[in-house]
Amino acid sequence: MNDRGLKVDRQQPVDIMFGGNRYPAAFRIDILVENTLILEIKSVERLVNLHAKQLLTYLRLTDRSLGLLLNFSGETMKEGIRRVVNNHNR
Secondary structure (H helix, E strand, O other), X not given: OHHHOOOEXXXXXXXXXXXXXXXXXXXXXEEXXXXXXXXXXXXXXXXXXXXXXXXXXXXXXXXXXXXXXXEOOOOOOHHHXXXXXXXXXX
């Protein structure tokens, strides 16, 4: 992606606020593309709803709209891609 001129950040820390307290780097985004798209990388037998909920949490905490779950453990990459959308209102 870098070779194609895209800005890519790996292991991007996500701070959270809870109960008036700030928790720095409470989570880490696997890959952030162009400060817009979150890529969550997995290598599991199959993706389950928990993986999508994890990505949706990252989208909500960072006020972003779109993420992709990428599972590198399937027979083909096509079956290992799942799109997750945060339907928040700006």
